[in-house]
Amino acid sequence: MQMINSYTEYIEQFLLCKGITPPGEHHFVATYLLPRLFEINQLVPDYINPDGTKAIIGDIVYFKNGNHYLGIEVKFGTIRLTRNEFNNWVVNEDTARHPKVFIGIGTVGLIILSWREFRKAYFASAGIKMPRPISEGYGPQKTVNSFFLAGRGKGYFPRGRNESESQEYESKFLKLLREAVNC
Numbered sequence: 001m002q003m004i005n006s007y008t009e010y011i012e013q014f015l016l017c018k019g020i021t022p023p024g025e026h027h028f029v030a031t032y033l034l035p036r037l038f039e040i041n042q043l044v045p046d047y048i049n050p051d052g053t054k055a056i057i058g059d060i061v062y063f064k065n066g067n068h069y070l071g072i073e074v075k076f077g078t079i080r081l082t083r084n085e086f087n088n089w090v091v092n093e094d095t096a097r098h099p100k101v102f103i104g105i106g107t108v109g110l111i112i113l114s115w116r117e118f119r120k121a122y123f124a125s126a127g128i129k130m131p132r133p134i135s136e137g138y139g140p141q142k143t144v145n146s147f148f149l150a151g152r153g154k155g156y157f158p159r160g161r162n163e164s165e166s167q168e169y170e171s172k173f174l175k176l177l178r179e180a181v182n183c
Helices: 007-015 025-041 083-091 115-126 144-150 163-181
Strands: 060-064 067-076 101-105 109-114 156-158
Touching: 007 025, 007 101, 007 109, 007 163, 025 060, 025 067, 025 101, 025 163, 083 115, 101 115, 101 144, 109 115, 109 144, 109 163, 115 144, 156 163
Parallel strands: 067 101
Antiparallel strands: 060 067, 101 109, 109 156
């Protein structure tokens, strides 16, 4: 097996491949995203997919001087925010308690948005006017594909139709990822 060259290749190999169950966000983070983040900042994250650790803000988390510095939340296929994520990251307006970056991957493409931009798009796609805390379950669920198709512009990268287009989109995504994590 060779290294994955682009998010388009990841989508084709793991989301669209017949006969295999898509592996999920932990696989995407480990095989695709972490190598690119390390190339950008030469840092190993302090936490990777810290499921069940409620005080950790994001799926990929960097600390600086003992404090939370950068959180990246990744959603694979479905944007499903747990009660804790929804209440702390959507309802709560304290940006110090939010991830900094949202990345969603679906069969039609990849999305990278600041958390502020993500919240706006999530509110619009879910028809939320005034978010209210939930006591159990999940916040409104959206597929990454439907979220992707409803949004346009900076941060929305379609799956490439050929190798040249795939590499063009990959370069644009990596440029935006670099800007997002070099804070």
